[in-house]
Amino acid sequence: MISFEHATKEFDGGVVAVDDLTLDIPAESFTVFVGPSGGGKTTAMRMINRMVTPTSGTVRVDGRDVAGLDATRLRLGMGYVIQNGGLLPHRTVLDNVATVPVLSGDSRRSARRTALGVLERVGLGASLANRYPAQLSGGQQQRVGVARALAADPPILLMDEPFSAVDPVVREELQTEMRRLQSELRKTIVFVTHDIDEAVTLGDRIAVFGPGGRLRQYDAPDVVLASPADDFVAEFVGRDRGYRGLSFRSASDVPIHEIRTVTTESVGEATLGESGWALVVSDDGRPLGWVDAAGVAKVRGGSAVSAAIAAGGSLFPLGADLRQALDAAISSPSGIGVAVDADGVVRGGVLGTEVLAGLSDQRRSEDATRERTEFGEAER
Numbered sequence: 001m002i003s004f005e006h007a008t009k010e011f012d013g014g015v016v017a018v019d020d021l022t023l024d025i026p027a028e029s030f031t032v033f034v035g036p037s038g039g040g041k042t043t044a045m046r047m048i049n050r051m052v053t054p055t056s057g058t059v060r061v062d063g064r065d066v067a068g069l070d071a072t073r074l075r076l077g078m079g080y081v082i083q084n085g086g087l088l089p090h091r092t093v094l095d096n097v098a099t100v101p102v103l104s105g106d107s108r109r110s111a112r113r114t115a116l117g118v119l120e121r122v123g124l125g126a127s128l129a130n131r132y133p134a135q136l137s138g139g140q141q142q143r144v145g146v147a148r149a150l151a152a153d154p155p156i157l158l159m160d161e162p163f164s165a166v167d168p169v170v171r172e173e174l175q176t177e178m179r180r181l182q183s184e185l186r187k188t189i190v191f192v193t194h195d196i197d198e199a200v201t202l203g204d205r206i207a208v209f210g211p212g213g214r215l216r217q218y219d220a221p222d223v224v225l226a227s228p229a230d231d232f233v234a235e236f237v238g239r240d241r242g243y244r245g246l247s248f249r250s251a252s253d254v255p256i257h258e259i260r261t262v263t264t265e266s267v268g269e270a271t272l273g274e275s276g277w278a279l280v281v282s283d284d285g286r287p288l289g290w291v292d293a294a295g296v297a298k299v300r301g302g303s304a305v306s307a308a309i310a311a312g313g314s315l316f317p318l319g320a321d322l323r324q325a326l327d328a329a330i331s332s333p334s335g336i337g338v339a340v341d342a343d344g345v346v347r348g349g350v351l352g353t354e355v356l357a358g359l360s361d362q363r364r365s366e367d368a369t370r371e372r373t374e375f376g377e378a379e380r
């Protein structure tokens with residue numbers, strides 16, 4: 001556990017970067033510090049490994065005040081990942097990753113063996129081990145940065161905007177990878193970002209920092225989205241927070257309806273009413289797009305099927321959340337969201353109105369539970 005107790009940092013010149021921060025970070029949790037630039041996130045994180053000394057207040061790791069610990073030993077017990085990986089340019093990937101185990105006393109040989117294992121763990125094969133950082137893509141460099149931080153198997157991982165220099169697609173891959181790693185490794189992770197979407201995707205808990213280095217809210221991401229502590233947090237999490245909050249709600253109660261499907265060969269034979277749609281599926285049952293009466297007429301007139309169908313919307317994988325269900329419905333030209341199984345085969349359709357009805361049901365039952373709890377507490 002990492003605890004901040006009234007920690008304040010005022011730099012020379014009077015800038016208060018972190019103002020009276022009190023915060024407990026449970027062991028094995030994924031905690032994200034998020035907020036606009038200059039809000040003190042990095043400064044707060046650096047108090048943990050003593051790169052910054054608080055002007056007042058205390059930071060404890062497992063109950064021990066870090067001010068009383070040897071800084072080098074403290075840092076060897078904490079992986080540290082920064083933007084672009086922070087790799088040493090003149091060392092190979094393998095030696096970059098082996099650095100910390102060597103510093104911790106391992107022989108070079110054993111450290112390299114460890115490094116190979118960790119590289120594999122973050123999705124990089126041995127084929128990249130002998131390259132230099134400049135010979136890697138941005139995403140690969142970032143993975144090496146994570147591997148290096150994990151190489152000595154530290155219980156704590158500090159990550160400062162590690163994915164902000166890579167493009168959105170690679171970034172999403174790295175986020176998925178990070179979640180997978182965390183589910184296997186159960187480290188205590190503190191992650192800094194200014195991107196609320198990244199924070200909500202990754203964090204078990206998120207700490208929202210505001211101007212002047214003041215912590216505004218510290219809660220689970222669904223709580224921050226549903227109940228921002230103040231106007232600053234509401235504005236920061238964005239106007240579509242209600243929609244994004246749906247991603248924390250299960251869609252298992254949303255009804256899946258049978259939908260009309262046609263194969264590419266049978267499009268021309270379909271009879272559709274004026275407002276009717278059919279889903280065109282491949283021979284193995286995957287969705288290809290929607291066709292209406294006008295599309296059917298085109299095919300009968302000799303058009304290729306591909307030219308007659310409207311691209312489908314996003315898909316709703318069975319078991320996914322309300323956000324994916326609603327998005328599938330509202331992005332579909334027919335208004336029916338296509339539900340698919342793990343193999344991508346069509347299993348039916350979902351309706352936007354029913355997704356919203358499902359949301360209302362969930363809220364009603366939450367309210368009822370809350371009332372029961374409050375009533376129960378009042379009686380005691």
Ligand SMILES: Nc1ncnc2c1ncn2[C@@H]1O[C@H](COP(=O)(O)OP(=O)(O)OP(=O)(O)O)[C@@H](O)[C@H]1O
Pocket residue numbers: 011012015016017018035036037038039040041042043044194209
């Ligand atoms: N070494 C320093 N000396 C003086 N002021 C500093 C120093 N480091 C940071 N600051 C100031 O402290 C404030 C908080 O900076 P910090 O880097 O912690 O914010 P941040 O939330 O991490 O922002 P960013 O996302 O831009 O990195 C800023 O006003 C910054 O200019």
